[in-house]
Amino acid sequence: MSNRSIGEVLGAVTSRPDEILLEMGAGGELLVARLRAILAALLLLLPLFNAIGGGSTRETLSGLAGAILVNVFSQVWLYLAHRPRRHRWLPFATAAFDVTTTTLVLALLASHHLPAGLNSMVVWAFYLVAIVLTSLRSDGRTTLLAGALALVEYGVLVAAVFMTVDSPEQLISSDYGSVNVATQAQRLVLLAMVTAVTLMVVYRMQRVVELSGTDGLTRLPNRTWLMHGMPRLLEATGRDGGSVSVALLDVDHFRRINEDAGEHAGDRALLHVVAVLRAMLEPGEWLVRLGGEEFALVMPQPLGTAWERVDAMRRLLEQRPFDPERGHPEPMRLTFSAGVAASPHDGHDLSHLLRRADQRLRTAKQEGGNKVIAREG
Numbered sequence: 001m002s003n004r005s006i007g008e009v010l011g012a013v014t015s016r017p018d019e020i021l022l023e024m025g026a027g028g029e030l031l032v033a034r035l036r037a038i039l040a041a042l043l044l045l046l047p048l049f050n051a052i053g054g055g056s057t058r059e060t061l062s063g064l065a066g067a068i069l070v071n072v073f074s075q076v077w078l079y080l081a082h083r084p085r086r087h088r089w090l091p092f093a094t095a096a097f098d099v100t101t102t103t104l105v106l107a108l109l110a111s112h113h114l115p116a117g118l119n120s121m122v123v124w125a126f127y128l129v130a131i132v133l134t135s136l137r138s139d140g141r142t143t144l145l146a147g148a149l150a151l152v153e154y155g156v157l158v159a160a161v162f163m164t165v166d167s168p169e170q171l172i173s174s175d176y177g178s179v180n181v182a183t184q185a186q187r188l189v190l191l192a193m194v195t196a197v198t199l200m201v202v203y204r205m206q207r208v209v210e211l212s213g214t215d216g217l218t219r220l221p222n223r224t225w226l227m228h229g230m231p232r233l234l235e236a237t238g239r240d241g242g243s244v245s246v247a248l249l250d251v252d253h254f255r256r257i258n259e260d261a262g263e264h265a266g267d268r269a270l271l272h273v274v275a276v277l278r279a280m281l282e283p284g285e286w287l288v289r290l291g292g293e294e295f296a297l298v299m300p301q302p303l304g305t306a307w308e309r310v311d312a313m314r315r316l317l318e319q320r321p322f323d324p325e326r327g328h329p330e331p332m333r334l335t336f337s338a339g340v341a342a343s344p345h346d347g348h349d350l351s352h353l354l355r356r357a358d359q360r361l362r363t364a365k366q367e368g369g370n371k372v373i374a375r376e377g
């Protein structure tokens with residue numbers, strides 16, 4: 001990660017995250033929606049304090065109207081975030097809502113008293129809260145949107161206020177101090193800084209999730225990744241009435257390679273197997289390292305086609321011997337055995353499919369290995 005240039009980091013953080021990261025982003029959206037609902041409820045206290053503190057009725061009523069509006073929207077966002085079917089636009093819409101609501105409240109304050117609109121620290125701080133909140137969504141694009149909107153909207157507000165004033169006295173207040181260009185420029189720089197820091201937080205979170213879902217040796221997705229990714233694939237294919245096949249692949253007599261050629265050669269043998277299988281992968285197929293010399297191959301195809309695909313891979317691997325080097329004159333022939341299971345016939349979830357595929361894999365091993373089995377008997 002430390003070797004990456006700022007350009008690469010920006011490229012990574014502004015591209016659409018992996019489906020599984022987005023899945024986590026939806027969880028983040030629910031968290032953001034809950035937080036927003038709590039903050040919105042607290043917002044109702046502000047007009048109350050204003051009335052108790054002897055503020056004007058007009059100010060109290062407009063504050064109350066604004067707080068009610070924010071609460072209504074917060075409940076709508078919360079309802080949408082709860083729905084199992086994720087709306088892709090929701091994180092963007094809510095990030096824009098958080099920032100724009102802050103701008104509207106500042107504009108409302110400025111319409112009563114110009115310095116209040118530009119020097120209110122409490123309301124302005126909601127920009128920072130809105131930007132930082134986006135870090136919970138695992139999607140740097142929402143952070144960029146919130147940061148850019150805050151900069152543009154606040155910049156426009158400042159410009160509008162400065163264009164409205166007729167005399168410098170209008171920008172001096174006993175409660176809010178005096179408004180000047182330098183402090184407003186500092187606020188804009190602060191918004192940019194908080195956006196940059198939040199983007200880095202999102203980037204690091206994305207990398208941590210990526211690493212936790214990747215096998216260290218082969219760089220293939222691992223079991224954790226499969227557990228997160230498989231349910232949504234099964235659900236999507238189930239909706240379309242399609243079939244998903246899962247093959248469990250286990251390299252035959254792998255222990256012998258380690259014993260004959262050493263652990264390092266064993267590692268390179270695994271990389272060789274992965275390179276051969278990977279070269280045959282078609283779009284929509286996933287190769288996953290479950291651990292050791294065991295792999296899962298997920299294919300959006302029915303059982304018969306899946307068996308043909310895996311058997312073609314078995315034959316190709318057989319024809320591509322592995323060259324262990326270091327004192328080994330002979331290239332080693334590598335083979336694997338596999339069991340294949342398919343939804344919906346063999347099960348509707350990953351654990352049922354893996355169990356059935358494992359039974360068939362055991363049979364293939366008992367029958368001497370170098371075999372792919374997709375049906376009993």
Ligand SMILES: Nc1nc2c(ncn2[C@@H]2O[C@H](COP(=O)(O)OP(=O)(O)OP(=O)(O)O)[C@@H](O)[C@H]2O)c(=O)[nH]1
Nearest residue numbers: 250251252253254255256258263266267292293365
């Ligand atoms: N080099 C290397 N070896 C590994 C790795 N993971 C597991 N192994 C080895 O793989 C071997 C697996 O042995 P077994 O489970 O007996 O399987 P097998 O020898 O392939 O026998 P069958 O599966 O019955 O054909 C063990 O010796 C493990 O130490 C790895 O990442 N690198």
